[in-house]
Amino acid sequence: MKIAYYTETYLPNKDGVVTSILTFKRALEDMGHEIYIFAAGDRKTKRENRDPKVFYYTSTPFKPYPMYRIALFPFTSQTKVKELGIQLIHSHGMATMGLAAVEAAKANKLPLISTFHTLVTQATHYISNSKVVKDMMERFAWRYLEWYYKQCDAVVTPSVVIKEMLEERGLTGIYVIPTGIDTKKLNPNNDGSFMKKEWGMEKNRVILNVGRLVLEKNLDVLIKSSLLVLEEFSDARFVIVGEGPALDYYKKLVSKTGVGKWFYFINQVIPLDRMPLVYAAADVFVIPSKFETQGIVVQEAMAAGKPVVGADYLALKEIIREGYNGYKFNADDPEECAEKIIKALKKGGEMKENARKSAEEFSDENCAMKMAKLYEKMVL
Numbered sequence: 082m083k084i085a086y087y088t089e090t091y092l093p094n095k096d097g098v099v100t101s102i103l104t105f106k107r108a109l110e111d112m113g114h115e116i117y118i119f120a121a122g123d124r125k126t127k128r129e130n131r132d133p134k135v136f137y138y139t140s141t142p143f144k145p146y147p148m149y150r151i152a153l154f155p156f157t158s159q160t161k162v163k164e165l166g167i168q169l170i171h172s173h174g175m176a177t178m179g180l181a182a183v184e185a186a187k188a189n190k191l192p193l194i195s196t197f198h199t200l201v202t203q204a205t206h207y208i209s210n211s212k213v214v215k216d217m218m219e220r221f222a223w224r225y226l227e228w229y230y231k232q233c234d235a236v237v238t239p240s241v242v243i244k245e246m247l248e249e250r251g252l253t254g255i256y257v258i259p260t261g262i263d264t265k266k267l268n269p270n271n272d273g274s275f276m277k278k279e280w281g282m283e284k285n286r287v288i289l290n291v292g293r294l295v296l297e298k299n300l301d302v303l304i305k306s307s308l309l310v311l312e313e314f315s316d317a318r319f320v321i322v323g324e325g326p327a328l329d330y331y332k333k334l335v336s337k338t339g340v341g342k343w344f345y346f347i348n349q350v351i352p353l354d355r356m357p358l359v360y361a362a363a364d365v366f367v368i369p370s371k372f373e374t375q376g377i378v379v380q381e382a383m384a385a386g387k388p389v390v391g392a393d394y395l396a397l398k399e400i401i402r403e404g405y406n407g408y409k410f411n412a413d414d415p416e417e418c419a420e421k422i423i424k425a426l427k428k429g430g431e432m433k434e435n436a437r438k439s440a441e442e443f444s445d446e447n448c449a450m451k452m453a454k455l456y457e458k459m460v461l
Contacts, residue, residue: 082456083115085167087158087182089174090149091120091135095324095350096293097377098173098198101239101260108261108449114456117165121152121178136161138178148325155181159188167191168460173198175229183232192459195230196237197247200374200395202226227252234459237452239375240396258452261445262380266357269386269437273361280345280362285318286426289363289382291356294325294348297372299392302415304331307340309419314426322347322359360385365425371412373397383407384440388429390421406436 086106090098106116115134122130122137130137136158140150155178162170162185172182172195179195186193202222209215227250230236236252238244239259247255277283288310292298300321310317321331321344328348335344351359360366366382368391373379376396379389383406391397392412401407408421425432 082169082460083117083165083167084109084456085117085119085162085165085170085182085185087119087155087170087172087174087178087185089121089152089176089178091118091122091137093126094148096148097260097375100377101196101198102173104260104262104445105449105452108445109453112449112453114453117167119155119158119161119178119181121150121155123150138181152177152181156184159185162189162191169194169456171196171456172233175201175226179229183229192234193232194235194237194455194459195233196239197226197230197243198239198374200243200372223250226250235455237455240399242395242399243374256451256455258455259375259380259443259448260377261448262377262384262440262443264384264441264444266354267360267381267384267440268357269433271357271361271385273358273363276355276358276362280318280320282318282320282345282362285316286314286364287362288317288319288422288426289322289360289366289387290320290368291322291359291366291378291381292368292370294321294323294328294331295372296327296330297370298327299369299371299412300327300331301334302369302392302412302418303367304334304338304340304344305415306419306422307343308338309416310422310426311340311343313423317343317426319344320347320363321345322351324348324350356381357385360387363387365390365422365429366407367418367422368392368397369410369412369418370397371395376400380440380443383436384443386433386437388425388432388436390418390425400439402435402439404432406432406439 118135121140127137138152138155140152143149170186170193172179202219236255244255366387366389371394373396389407391401393409394412410417410421
């Protein structure tokens with residue numbers, strides 16, 4: 082089957098949406114499907130692109146978050162869709178590339194699927210810090226999302242909790258299909274000693290967080306909890322892997338809290354083939370985010386056999402099973418976060434096998450099979 086993916090974010094960006102697209106693309110192509118990417122891009126990405134199945138459209142940066150771009154004239158893509166003989170369109174965004182997906186599907190009378198990746202209603206602080214404006218923008222965002230997803234023949238959510246949230250808004254035709262992970266490369270047998278040596282932490286307990294550095298990831302709670310963790314485990318070190326506009330904010334907070342020498346920020350995109358070693362170096366994975374529609378990094382950490390300490394919020398409360406593969410805490414409570422990190426450091430080894438079992442449900446092959454079945458259902 083020939084499938085077109087429409088997205089606001091793609092390589093060289095590295096975020097959850099790009100990870101999802103690449104994971105499904107690889108697994109579906111292994112099954113014999115052809116995936117074409119229609120993405121917002123800049124002059125450099127358009128000039129350097131050598132992939133005949135990737136089409137970048139002129140765009141401008143979204144000022145509050147420059148890593149994301151808004152495509153300016155993507156609607157000509159419907160002609161390319163016809164030329165390629167595309168059979169189904171799958172949108173991974175809801176801005177102008179998402180609208181272009183709607184138009185291309187209508188113009189070519191093709192089924193349209195869209196994945197709900199991002200809870201944009203919780204990111205209104207990028208527009209304004211005013212509570213009045215944020216509340217107004219949240220209401221507007223929900224109205225727009227409701228309208229947009231009603232244009233689709235099917236909506237994919239990566240977790241049950243997001244499906245239920247959309248159903249409460251009157252949306253139907255929703256399928257839960259999480260993004261898969263490579264459970265072969267991510268496994269408990271990987272040796273993390275190389276990374277610990279590289280970080281200068283051979284004799285330390287490593288508490289790891291991986292993800293975009295944005296305010297909605299709620300790292301304030303982890304930073305504030307670190308004081309209590311260090312009282313119990315003076316050898317603990319906190320490794321934060323990721324890029325994003327809140328890097329300076331979090332670095333200043335670490336300094337202000339007085340824990341600067343215990344935090345190590347890796348502000349770069351680590352090659353995918355090295356990420357299994359990063360997870361292997363951790364003793365505990367911590368994620369205080371209030372923004373996870375799935376939490377791919379949680380499943381990756383579990384695949385590596387690591388206990389996860391996470392906020393009892395959205396998709397995380399669905400994935401983390403208290404005392405089985407990790408621990409949950411109130412997303413706004415640094416003390417409870419510290420308590421659960423300490424507990425995981427003491428008992429994490431007992432949860433290694435359970436964490437791995439939890440992750441195996443999300444293998445990339447299993448998730449791609451579910452997506453392929455949905456595609457087949459839509460084109461019949």
